[in-house]
Structures are given as C-alpha cells and as structure tokens.
Amino acid sequence: MEIRDKKEGDIVILEPIGRIDTNTSSEFENKIVEVMDSGVTRFVVDLKEIDYISSAGLRVFLMAIKKLKSLGGSFIICSMSDHIKEVFDISGFTPIFTITADQASGLTAA
Amino acid sequence: MSDKPSREVRNLNALLDVAKALGAEMQLDNLLPVIISKTTEVIDAERSSLFIYDEDTNEMWSKVAEGMDSKEIRFPVGVGIAGDVAKTLKTANIPDAYKDDRFNPAFDKETNYRTKSILCMPMLNNEGALVGVVQVLNKKDGSTFDDKDESLLEALSVQAGVAIQRARLLEAFVEKQRIQESLKLAADIQMGMLPKDFPAFPDRDDFDLFASIIPAKEVGGDFYDFFLIDDDHLCFVIGDVSGKGVPAALFMAVTKTHVAASTIPGIEPSDILIRANDELCKENDQGMFCTIFYGILNTKTGEVSYSNGGHNPPYLVRADGSNEQLEGTDGIALGVMDGMDFGVNTLTLGKGEAIYLYTDGVNEAMDDGGNEYSYERLEEFLKMSKGQSITEIVNGSLDDVSGFVKNAEQSDDITVLAVRYNG
Numbered sequence: 206m207e208i209r210d211k212k213e214g215d216i217v218i219l220e221p222i223g224r225i226d227t228n229t230s231s232e233f234e235n236k237i238v239e240v241m242d243s244g245v246t247r248f249v250v251d252l253k254e255i256d257y258i259s260s261a262g263l264r265v266f267l268m269a270i271k272k273l274k275s276l277g278g279s280f281i282i283c284s285m286s287d288h289i290k291e292v293f294d295i296s297g298f299t300p301i302f303t304i305t306a307d308q309a310s311g312l313t314a315a
Numbered sequence: 316m317s318d319k320p321s322r323e324v325r326n327l328n329a330l331l332d333v334a335k336a337l338g339a340e341m342q343l344d345n346l347l348p349v350i351i352s353k354t355t356e357v358i359d360a361e362r363s364s365l366f367i368y369d370e371d372t373n374e375m376w377s378k379v380a381e382g383m384d385s386k387e388i389r390f391p392v393g394v395g396i397a398g399d400v401a402k403t404l405k406t407a408n409i410p411d412a413y414k415d416d417r418f419n420p421a422f423d424k425e426t427n428y429r430t431k432s433i434l435c436m437p438m439l440n441n442e443g444a445l446v447g448v449v450q451v452l453n454k455k456d457g458s459t460f461d462d463k464d465e466s467l468l469e470a471l472s473v474q475a476g477v478a479i480q481r482a483r484l485l486e487a488f489v490e491k492q493r494i495q496e497s498l499k500l501a502a503d504i505q506m507g508m509l510p511k512d513f514p515a516f517p518d519r520d521d522f523d524l525f526a527s528i529i530p531a532k533e534v535g536g537d538f539y540d541f542f543l544i545d546d547d548h549l550c551f552v553i554g555d556v557s558g559k560g561v562p563a564a565l566f567m568a569v570t571k572t573h574v575a576a577s578t579i580p581g582i583e584p585s586d587i588l589i590r591a592n593d594e595l596c597k598e599n600d601q602g603m604f605c606t607i608f609y610g611i612l613n614t615k616t617g618e619v620s621y622s623n624g625g626h627n628p629p630y631l632v633r634a635d636g637s638n639e640q641l642e643g644t645d646g647i648a649l650g651v652m653d654g655m656d657f658g659v660n661t662l663t664l665g666k667g668e669a670i671y672l673y674t675d676g677v678n679e680a681m682d683d684g685g686n687e688y689s690y691e692r693l694e695e696f697l698k699m700s701k702g703q704s705i706t707e708i709v710n711g712s713l714d715d716v717s718g719f720v721k722n723a724e725q726s727d728d729i730t731v732l733a734v735r736y737n738g
Contacts, residue, residue, distance in 0.1 A: 227533075227559060227726055259727070260557040260606070260675065267651060268602040296606055297625035297647025 208236050216247040216315045218308065222254040225262030234265045241269075246278025249311040253284035258292050270302060279303070283311035326467050329357035333471055337478040346482050347378060350449070350475045357471060358434070358464055360451040366397050367447040367479065375401055375448060395419050397448045400435045404445065406469075409433040410459040434460040436468050438476035446476045498561065502534045505564045508571060509538060513706070521614045522549060523705040526732035527713055529676075529725065536563035536605070537674045537728035538571050545580045547615045553626065553672040553732050554607040557648075566603045570595060570649060574609065584609045584622035588646060588657040592624070596653035604650040608672055617664040617736045622657045624649050627675055630694070632708070632733075634667035636701035638694055641670070666738035669705060671697060673712075676729035680716045683723045688716055705735045 206229040209220040217240050225233050237248070248269065252258075270280045283305040285293070293299045305311040333353045340346045347365055355363040366375040369389075375398055376389045393402045396417045400407050412418045412430040423430050435450040449472050454460055506528070513525055526539045536556025544550050552574055556567045573591040587609055595605070608629055610621035621641070625648035628640040645658030664670070673693070680688040696715045700708045709731045716729060 257679075259679065260555060260604075261559070263648075264557040264602055264604065267604065271602060295625065295627055296604075298651070301647075301652065 206232050208233065210236070210240065213249075213312055215245065216249055216312060217245045218249045218251060218312075220251045220254060224257040224259075225255060225265065226257060226259040227261045230259070230261040230265050233262065234268065237265065237269050241272065246273055246276045247315045248273065248279065249281045249283060249308060249315050251284050251308050251311065252282060252286070252289055255289060256286070258289055260296070263292070263296055263298060266298070266302070279315045281305060281311045281315045283308050322463070326357065326463075329353070330467070330470055330474075333357065334474055337474055340478070341482055341485055343479065343482040343486055344378070346478055350471075350478070354449060354451060354468070354471055354475075358451045358460070358468055359455045360434075360460075361453040361455060362428075363452070364397070364450045365447060365475075366401070366450070368392070368401060368445045396433060396435050397450050400437055400448050400450075401445060404437045404439075406437070406465060407433065407435045408460050408465060409435075431457075432459045434464055434468060436465075436472050438472040438479070440476050440480040446479050449475065498534055501561050501564050502530060505534060505538075505567065506530060508568060510541065515541065516543070519614075521737050522612065522734060523737065524549070524551065524732070524734045525704075525706040525709045526730070527709050528728060528730040529713060529717075531559075531676075531725050531728050533559045534561060534564045535559055535728035536567040537676065537730040538567050539672070539730055539732045540571055540575060541732070541734070542575070542578075544578055544611065547613055548580065549612040549614055549734070550578055550610070551612065551670075551672070551732060551734050552607065552609050553629075553674060553730060554605050555626065555674040555676075555728070555730075556605040557603055558601075562601055562603060566595075566599075566601075566605060566650070570605045570607065574607070583659055584611055584620055585644070585646075585657040585659040588622050588624045588649065589655070592647075592649045592651075592655055592657070593653050595650040599650045604648040606648045610670065610672075612664070612734060612736065614736075617666070617668075617738065618661060619664060619670065620659055620661045622646060622659050624657060625651075627673060627678065629670050629672040630697060631662065631664075632669045632671050632697050632700065633665075634701070636698040638671070638697040640690075664736035666736065669708070669733055669735035671708065671712075672732045674728060674730040676725075676727040677712070677716055677731065679727065680720050680725070680729065681723055682720050688719050692719065705733045709733050 207222045211218050273280045281303050284307055303314050305314050336349050340349050351363045351365050366377045369376055373392050374389050378387050390398055392398050396407055399417050409415050410432050412433050431453050437448055438446045440446050539553045541551040556563045573594050577587050577590050606626040607624040608626040610619050612619050623644045624646045630638045632638045642660055644660045647655050678688055678690050678693055712731050
C-alpha cells in the first residue's frame with residue numbers, strides 16, 4: 206500500500222491510501238514502527254484516502270496508541286469517513302483515540 | 316614411474332569419489348562431515364574445516380571440525396583468515412600461519428595443535444554467491460600447499476558448494492512443508508473446538524439453534540459457542556479475533572475457554588466480559604483483541620440479556636422476516652485495555668422470533684470488483700427468510716454470501732449463528 210508521510214515540526218503526518226486489511230496491515234505497521242524507531246512520538250494519521258479498515262487494521266492503530274501513550278507521545282486520527290468511523294464505533298475503539306475532523310485540527314491536538 | 320602422473324590419477328579418482336559421495340547425501344548435517352573427510356583425504360592434509368555462510372547474521376558458522384567434538388562455532392564475516400576469505404572471496408594460501416596477521420592462535424592453544432600451513436578457499440553456488448569457506452591445514456608431508464592443491468581444492472569446493480546449496484534448498488522446502496502442516500493442524504484443532512453436532516439439543520423444542528463457519532484459507536480467529544447454563548438458560552456467543560495464524564487461533568482458544576469457564580448460573584453477561592477482558596489483557600503482548608457478543612436466552616420467558624464487546628450488532632429477526640439490529644451496550648473488544656466496563660441490555664423474543672449473529676466476514680465479504688456484501692444485502696436476505704428454519708437461514712445466508720463474492724478469494728472467516736425462541 207502507498208503511505209505518504211511528511212513532517213510538521215516534530216510531528217509526523219501519515220497519509221495511507223486504499224485499504225488497511227489483512228494483506229496491507231503489516232506494511233502500515235512497519236511504517237509506523239519505522240517512524241517511531243527514528244525517535245518520533247507524535248503522529249497524525251490522516252485517513253481521508255482510506256476506504257476500508259479491517260480488524261487486522263484496527264490492531265495496528267491499537268498497537269500504535271499503546272506504544273505512544275507509554276512513551277508520552279500522541280497519536281491523532283483525522284479525516285475519517287462515516288464508514289471508517291462506524292468500524293471504530295462498533296469495535297468500541299472510538300473513545301480510546303483522539304479523532305479530529307481534519308489535518309489542521311489534528312496537528313493542533315498532537 | 317614418476318610421481319607426477321600418479322598424483323594426477325589419484326586426484327581424479329578422488330574427485331570422482333567426492334562427486335559420488337556428495338551426490339548421495341541430501342541432508343546438510345550429514346553432508347558436511349562427508350565434505351570435510353573427503354577434502355582432508357584428497358588434499359592430503361592433517362585437518363579440514365568447513366564454514367557455512369549465514370546470510371541473516373552475516374556470520375560464518377561451523378558444526379564440524381574433524382578430530383574434535385562437534386560444536387557450533389560462529390564468527391562474523393571479515394574476522395580471521397576464513398572470515399577474510401568469505402569477505403574478499405579470494406583464496407588464501409598461507410605457508411606459515413603464525414606470520415599472518417589474520418591468524419588467531421587461540422584455537423591452536425585450546426586444542427593443543429600447531430597450525431603451520433593453511434589453504435582457505437571460498438565456496439560459491441551456481442550463481443556465484445558465497446555458500447561457505449573451506450579450509451585445510453598442514454600438508455601431511457610437512458610441505459606447503461602448492462598450485463596443484465589449489466586447483467584440486469577449487470574443483471572440490473565447486474562440487475561441495477553446489478551440494479550444500481542443494482541440501483539447503485531441500486531443507487527450506489521441507490521446513491516450509493512442516494510449517495504448512497502445523498498451520499493446517501492448528502486450523503483443525505481450532506475448528507475442533509467449535510460445537511458442530513446438530514441438532515445440538517434434540518430433546519428441546521422450546522428453542523432452535525444452528526451455527527456454521529467457513530474458515531478462510533489461513534488460520535483465522537472466528538469462533539462461536541453455545542451451551543445450557545441450567546435447564547432454563549441458554550448461553551450463545553460469537554467472537555472474532557483480530558489477525559490470523561497461530562497467535563489468533565491461540566487467542567481465540569483462550570477467549571472461548573475464559574468465557575465458558577466463568578459462565579455460572581445467575582451471572583450477568585456484562586460480568587463475564589469484564590472478567591474475560593481483564594484476563595485477556597494480562598496475557599496480551601501482541602496487541603491482539605477479540606470482538607465478542609455474549610447472550611443468555613431465558614428459555615421459559617424468551618427474555619435475552621446480552622453484552623456486546625465491540626462486535627457487529629446481531630439482528631432481531633421476526634417471523635415475517637422483518638429485522639433490525641440489536642441496540643448496543645457499553646463495551647469494547649476484549650484485550651484492548653483492562654478495567655473496562657461493559658453494559659448489558661435486554662429484549663424479549665416473541666414466539667418464532669430469532670437472533671441472528673454473524674462476524675464481519677459476512678458484511679465485509681467482497682466480490683472481484685471490491686464491492687462489499689454489506690448490511691443492506693444481509694438485511695434483504697433476512698427479510699426473504701420468512702418461514703425458513705434456523706438451519707435454513709444460517710446455511711442460506713452463507714450461500715448468499717458465496718453467491719455474491721463468486722470467485723473472489725475469501726480473506727476472512729465467515730461465521731453465522733442463529734437462535735430462535737419457540738415459546
């Protein structure tokens with residue numbers, strides 16, 4: 206899967222594209238781990254170009270927020286479609302994450 | 316007769332012997348001693364060693380050293396004479412080891428041996444990549460290794476390199492097969508944990524229950540369970556563990572066991588999930604989680620109390636096929652965070668009303684064009700199920716999903732459980 210990344214100060218913005226499912230979740234996970242390993246602890250993940258997240262994908266989000274919370278960092282999710290929001294709502298994940306409407310408010314929250 | 320032709324004939328015969336021996340031996344562990352003993356013999360040396368290149372760690376390792384016990388030795392590429400040969404891929408012919416900076420005399424001390432001359436050569440595979448390094452020590456007649464020895468060792472190491480490569484490919488193939496078999500076994504064990512004998516309660520006519528699962532090719536983490544807690548209370552559960560493979564199967568087994576073991580008469584569904592969640596958070600380093608729906612049907616009154624841990628909302632299906640999603644409860648997938656609270660909700664099933672439970676393998680099933688089966692299709696199917704038995708609804712539902720996805724590969728387990736109250 207394609208994952209765009211850019212830096213805003215010490216915050217890394219990730220923009221994954223397509224689907225985060227069984228087949229692609231390890232790529233997404235590796236990307237996050239790679240950025241974390243470079244010392245980054247503040248993330249904004251922009252989901253505006255994601256049209257599907259499976260439970261394997263949710264696991265990566267969970268891994269990321271657990272790790273970053275223990276490091277005193279932040280992991281913000283922004284620009285979720287209704288469909289993606291529903292996946293977070295059903296699994297009960299929504300209250301665990303800071304979710305913002307767009308990237309700009311995500312950067313403020315990070 | 317001069318010495319020269321006899322040496323050449325001897326060498327040719329020796330090479331032929333080696334080729335035969337190597338051709339007969341397919342297992343790496345057996346192959347290495349054969350290469351070593353043949354090399355020592357052919358080169359007329361006192362000792363030989365063979366170091367195999369480990370790509371993953373960029374190290375050389377050896378298990379065999381003739382005349383000593385077999386133990387594994389490892390050193391990085393670049394270290395010592397053999398390590399340098401591995402790095403440069405250049406033959407080293409050293410008349411006096413103790414005058415060479417790369418030589419490490421520690422081994423001599425340890426084994427009470429005196430290395431004099433060394434001939435050390437890289438072994439390459441067909442593609443010219445490093446397989447290992449072969450090293451012979453001390454010409455038996457006390458002389459040093461000459462050009463002839465070099466050519467002979469080269470011929471030997473070409474054969475040995477190919478034989479080792481072949482043995483490794485075979486080992487990798489066998490290992491892959493072994494992994495596939497153990498995954499298959501894990502899948503079988505996992506499927507074996509799910510109750511599959513139907514009708515499950517042949518002497519009960521106050522309710523009907525049926526469940527079915529179509530496992531994905533890889534080991535997945537879907538499960539269901541049902542059992543009578545006492546005469547009047549039927550417990551039914553469906554769950555979906557995130558991820559695939561043996562870890563998901565193990566997590567599923569642990570979840571199912573926790574839930575069943577803590578179910579006792581009179582307990583609230585929410586208490587079951589609170590306990591199971593705290594247990595699962597304790598043993599969860601992999602960030603795995605499991606969505607779960609846990610319900611208890613009072614078979615006297617039709618009342619269902621349930622708690623939902625982040626699972627897709629089941630449907631209430633009425634006798635006329637009309638249906639709606641059950642209201643949610645407070646809750647989150649199990650294993651995410653300990654100390655979480657779970658809520659409970661109740662509804663009362665009328666005679667002929669059913670609850671249809673499923674995993675996301677149903678609504679997220681995808682056809683070749685990337686279209687999801689979706690809640691809408693599911694609801695449409697349930698609407699058309701009027702007059703059907705529970706078994707027909709479950710099987711028909713799975714058929715409907717299969718008919719929709721057609722030839723697209725199934726990436727997730729698909730699981731359905733339905734229970735109907737007959738009054």
